[in-house]
Amino acid sequence: MSVNRTASPKSYIKKTWPIIILFFGSTLIDPLFGLVGLICMGFPLYLALTGKGKRHCSHYCPRGSFLGKFLPRVSLGWRIPGWMDSKTFKTAVLLWMFGIFGIFLFFAGTDLTRIAQVITRIMFVSFIIGILIGFFFQPRSWCKICPMGTASGLISKALAEKSRQ
Numbered sequence: 581m582s583v584n585r586t587a588s589p590k591s592y593i594k595k596t597w598p599i600i601i602l603f604f605g606s607t608l609i610d611p612l613f614g615l616v617g618l619i620c621m622g623f624p625l626y627l628a629l630t631g632k633g634k635r636h637c638s639h640y641c642p643r644g645s646f647l648g649k650f651l652p653r654v655s656l657g658w659r660i661p662g663w664m665d666s667k668t669f670k671t672a673v674l675l676w677m678f679g680i681f682g683i684f685l686f687f688a689g690t691d692l693t694r695i696a697q698v699i700t701r702i703m704f705v706s707f708i709i710g711i712l713i714g715f716f717f718q719p720r721s722w723c724k725i726c727p728m729g730t731a732s733g734l735i736s737k738a739l740a741e742k743s744r745q
């Protein structure tokens with residue numbers, strides 16, 4: 581029997597939503613679980629850097645999975661305004677998010693608990709923003725401006741351009 585080794589792996593995007601609930605729940609038990617959030621931030625970048633493009637978004641992301649599962653039930657489904665879908669706005673959100681993250685991390689110093697709390701807060705705030713945006717606009721509208729999605733897209737584009745040279 582022949583095996584297609586180039587086939588895309590199976591997508592788990594419809595099933596990973598409990599992970600984000602588990603993540604926030606576990607940080608209530610022990611703030612150090614916030615460090616696990618680094619995987620959520622690092623994995624999309626790792627996949628993009630290894631030439632897999634935005635596979636995290638299409639196959640694994642627990643946040644995208646949550647938005648896709650629950651928001652269609654309550655979303656008003658408005659069309660996202662053009663300015664929100666613009667390159668400028670996406671870049672601004674990316675810089676703002678990473679900027680805030682960097683500043684908070686700087687003030688957290690080497691204290692692991694404080695670092696974990698910073699990660700949890702950033703993830704929680706972006707989760708709530710994602711839900712609010714998904715409530716008013718289409719369910720996964722957050723994915724249009726999500727810093728991790730934007731960063732993965734930029735990395736993939738840069739890699740593709742480099743391979744064309």
Ligand code: SF4
Pocket residue numbers: 624636637638641642643644645722723724726727728729730
């Ligand atoms: S754009 Fe962001 S929230 Fe959406 S699937 Fe990708 S990483 Fe997840």
